[in-house]
Amino acid sequence: MDGEDGIFRRFVRQRSLSSLFGRGIRGRGSSEGEDSTQIKPIPQLSLVTNSVVSRCARILRSSPLDLQKNFEIEHPEQIQNSSAYARNVLEYCSYKALQEVCKNPGYLGDKELRRLTFDMMLAWEVPGAKTEFMPKEKKFHRNLGTEEEDAGSLFYIDSTSVAALVDHKKTVGREAFCRIAPACSPIADSITVHNLFDALTSSSPGTLHFLLYEKYLGSLDKLLKAAKNAQGLPLASNLPIYDGEIILDVDGNIPIQPVLQHIGISAWPGRLTLTSHALYFESLGVGSYDKATVYDLAADSKQVVKPDLIGPLGSRLFDKAVLYKSSSLEDPVSFEFPELTGHSRRDYWLAIIHEVLYAHNFIRKYGLCESQRAEALSKAIIAILQCRAIKEVIYVIPSLSKTLLPFSLAENIPKGDAILEALHGHLECIAKPGGFLPVSTLTLCRRGLNVMKKGDEVEEILPETGAFCVGAVSPLEKAVEKSIFCSGEAETARATVEQVKVEGIDTNLAVMKGLLSPVIKSFDKFHFLSSWEDRFQSAAFLVLVTFIFLRGWFRYIVPVASISIAILMTWHKYSSKGKLRDPLKIVAPPSKNPVEQILILQEAISQVEMLVQAGNIILLKFRSILLATVPQTTDRVAIALIGAGIIFLLVPLEHLLLLGFLELYTREMPLRKYSSEKVMRRVREWWVRVPAAPVKLIPPEDHKKRN
Structure with missing residues (x-):
């Protein structure tokens, strides 16, 4: 039987x-x-x-x-x-x-x-x-x-x-979709299912209609068939792909929409192909494509992929390129995706290249075995196909593409590392007897897309346990829920940041001054006391600080300040009852036209430049002293440093701090004012006589190669 x-x-x-x-x-x-x-x-x-x-x-x-x-x-x-x-x-x-x-x-x-x-x-x-x-x-x-x-x-x-x-008017909500859809691997992934629902319901927030859902599945089925057919096309035979490598997308095969490869100031039109392991660029020759250049995304070669500005002859004019560099390349490479308006084409390719790169980083980080590696890559492959299906169905903006890709999403959201750890725990169950099925790998294999090398077979024995917990939440789903909660808080905080941004240097300085007003007032009060204009208050403050140091209470200043701030925060928490307090009121400076704003910016830049110059002069003078350009000055500084070292070795730190405070605080005291001014004058005169070490500027070398 x-x-x-x-x-x-x-x-x-x-x-x-x-x-x-x-x-x-x-x-x-x-x-x-x-x-x-x-x-x-x-x-x-x-x-x-x-x-x-x-x-x-x-x-x-x-x-x-x-x-x-x-x-x-x-x-x-x-x-x-x-x-x-x-x-x-x-x-x-x-x-x-x-x-x-x-x-x-x-x-x-x-x-x-x-x-x-x-x-x-x-x-x-x-x-x-x-x-x-x-x-x-x-x-x-x-x-x-x-x-x-x-x-x-x-x-x-x-x-x-x-x-x-x-x-036909019935629609599905978020919770139902996120609970059922991931049970069918091609439809949705547990990590990105919430973002997939948001993409599908962009025209009707919160509700998913069957007609749109059916259209999405139809597009996804078509793309799976196309991916299988692509493995047998001449394109695949022209590329040095190996067993288990799947072609994910191709761009530039239409002559009027090529992809341009930039190395230095040179550029070549051609065709760009992304597989589950590498990028292939075939430059366009006479009537055919030249031999493909391979950029291995699976290699551990410190690879960097990011958006880039590009233009003719090495100019940086258009934001339409993807920069790729690694330790195995002598010069970085940029792939330009020309289009009349925007950079959606570039953003899409940037997202899917990142997904493959992050998937291989995940594989190397956790040292996955062959079956686990195939499952991780299969998740990335299916996610890219889902992203393409969404683009065909609702023409989603490319900025949403990275949120539909699990590994890219985990790399860029709060607690994404916890999601990857939970995913690793899930993949560990695949290699155990009676563990979970490698559902993503099986999905691709059944569609003729084998992500494993020849000789490796995926067993289809049903395990006793499933990846989805009936009436409960799996560890991976829990990690995703925590990340969603933290992402919501981050988005709320980011929205408040956008609300408080103001334009204009003078306006931002006014806001900063208002925020730092307690510190500024404290500093002004200390300056008033140290000026000895009110001798009684200044003397009382001096006695109080000296008493604190002599009694050894200085060590308690930081703990007491921390506890006091914590008590103040707790009091505000319960007094406000979670409601926002009145906003900080700042007196806005007089409005200025764009020309005045530019002049203010120019003046601010000049002041910053002067500060940097002064800092360089100080460093060059210290270099001159260190290298004994003026022997007499070097001798004096060396003797002073030896004395300071002996003092720091013999005198307790609290006493040194007290002496430093007394020196700064009593400079304007009537008994010390004349002598302090005389000492500071001699120090300035000595510093002026110290020469600065010479500097020689060498023109930069041009590393750009002309082919």
Whole structure:
């Protein structure tokens, strides 16, 4: 019987989806004379959920009641939670059915499967019998199409077909989409599913319509077929690709839209190809392409990929290029993507190149084995195809592309490292017996895209545990949720930053002065005391500071200040009760026209230049002293340094600080004012006599090569 069952399963797997899930398949629990239309619904579930569970049962060649019993046996802890029981049953049946359906290579092209996955999301929102959403006044008409179409339909059963007839106005929310869609690897990834939902619902925020969802799956199916066909085209034979390397995208093969490769001041038009391992550039020759130049993205060669300004003869005029450099290249290379307006073409290529590069960095960082490496690369490949499908469906702006790519997203969001660690933990389960399936690798292999080398096979033995937890959240999903929460806080903070940005140097200086007003007032007060204009206040402050130092309380100043600030912050927290306080009021300076603003900027730059010059002079004079340009000066400084070293060695630090404070604070004291001015005059005169070390400017060498 086992041999016959295995033959039957292989025979069924080879058939199309419509024939696999045809009318003739009955539940295992039903008798031969019992028709599938007599299957009893589960009373705890809503009509639409019963419809979905019944269709899942037919896929699994079982009955809804048998699936319910299996769920209760495998997940006994979920039975106690009555409020989530219906949803957990739905998730269990959906995950099992999708795992079986995904074995067929062409399942994305089946329109009934697209409807089933969408109905799963609708049912997830109203799983229980008490949460039914179908309007009572809407009447159901059995005649949905021709009799032949209805007879061969997998997803409509007489007993629950009223729930399966989903109104075209019905839409799916974020939570349902993010819970069901990742169970089917090509549709969505657990890391980027939230951003994918935002992209799909950009025209209707928060709600996903079936027509748009179906269009996305259709585009994704077309791109998977095109990726398979690309491996056998002449393009693939012209490139030095090897086993397991997949062509992801090609640009520049249209003569009127070439890609320009810039090295130094030289530029060549050609064709750029991105694979799962490298970039290939083929310069355009006479009637054909020259031999491809390979830029290996999988190598550990300190590679850098970033946007770049480009132009003719090495000029930096247009923001339309991608700069690539690595330790294996003598000169950096720029790939220019010319277009009339904007730089969307460049941004898209920058995003997908980064995704491949980050995927290989992830593989090297965690030392993944062959099966884990293939799974990580498969996730990146599928994400790039999903990004292309979104572009074709809704023409999404390229700046959103990087948020649809898992490795790029994890590199650029708060707590993205925790996501990568959770992903590594997930991939570790693939190599263990009874672990998770390498679903992304299997998805590509079933579509004819083998990401593994010849001789390496992916076993399709079903594990006892699945990657998706029924009624619970996996560690990877938890890491994504934490990152989303932190990203939300970061976006809120970034929005406040954008609100407080002001234009104009004088205005920004006014804001800074207002923010630093407590410090400025404290400094002014100290300057007033040190000037000894009010002798009583100055003497009292001197006695207080001296007493603190002599009693050894100086060490407590920093801890007391820290605790006081913490108490002040806590008081503000509870007094404001989470509400924003009144904004800081700054008196704006008189408005100035653009010419006046330019003059202010020029003056500020001149002042900065003077400060830099003064700093250089000080450093050059110290260099002159250090190199003994003036021997007498060097001797005096050396003797002073020896004395300072002995003092620091013998005198405690607190006493030295007290002496320094007394020196600075009592300079304007009537008893010391004359002598202090005389000493400072002699120091200035000595400093003026110290010569600056000479400087010789050498013109830079031109490293640009002319070919």
